Amino acid sequence: MVGCVSVVPPPRTDDAAASGPDPAAGRDQAGGRRSVAAALLLGALGATVVLLASGRVWARGTAAIGGGSLPLSADGRAVTGVPAALAIVGLAALVAVFAVRGRGRLLVSALLALSGLGAALAALAYADGREALDAAAARTTADTAARVAGLTHTAWPYVTAGGAALILTAGVLALWCGHAWPAMGGRYERDGGRAGSPSRRAAVVDPDRPEDLWKALDRGEDPTGTP
Structure with missing residues (x-):
């Protein structure tokens, strides 16, 4: 019997990630x-x-x-x-x-x-x-x-x-x-790609490196702002 369930895994919480993979999922x-x-x-x-x-x-x-x-x-x-x-x-x-x-x-x-x-x-x-x-x-x-x-x-x-x-x-x-x-072509958000995620907040922009400034602008950040 073919199951009619989603093939896209739902976002995992920190508790779920800490407890390991979910067999039912x-x-x-x-x-x-x-x-x-x-x-x-x-x-x-x-x-x-x-x-x-x-x-x-x-x-x-x-x-x-x-x-x-x-x-x-x-x-x-x-x-x-x-x-x-x-x-x-x-x-x-x-x-x-x-x-x-x-x-x-x-x-x-x-x-x-x-x-x-x-x-x-x-x-x-x-x-x-x-x-x-x-x-x-x-x-x-x-x-x-x-x-x-x-x-x-x-x-x-x-x-x-x-x-x-x-x-x-x-x-x-x-x-x-x-x-x-x-x-096809669907993009699924990852925790690390969200605006408020720790990895985004931890990104450091070096004002002396133009490439960092451009990357910050691409991410929608203000490279001149203070953390």
């Missing part, structure tokens, strides 16, 4: 990392499966031409381009989940889940492939009334739907646990 962080890793793995794997399976042959048949028959086949993208397109949307949403926070993350997570759901439904709805093969038969025979015969199917539409289900699972996981995940 360590377990929570490990659970949070697992949820992040699971969503990334499921989303990336699912999109890869959908893109690869969409390029495989989904249906085969024959078209009558000149007293004989011509074998025809249609891959997933010829049958429907929806799963592949939604897989790309899902990949973009998977990355965007970690670039936003709050309500934005909720919306992007929903988009991730919906892209997986839509890709799965499209793969199952067009698994027959007859329409694409009939169109291929009409083009091949130059007869708009031509229809494909001997229609057979492969398992690739269902593999595509399975990959889309992985994207959907990643989206549901992001909806459920995403509030506790970190965001």
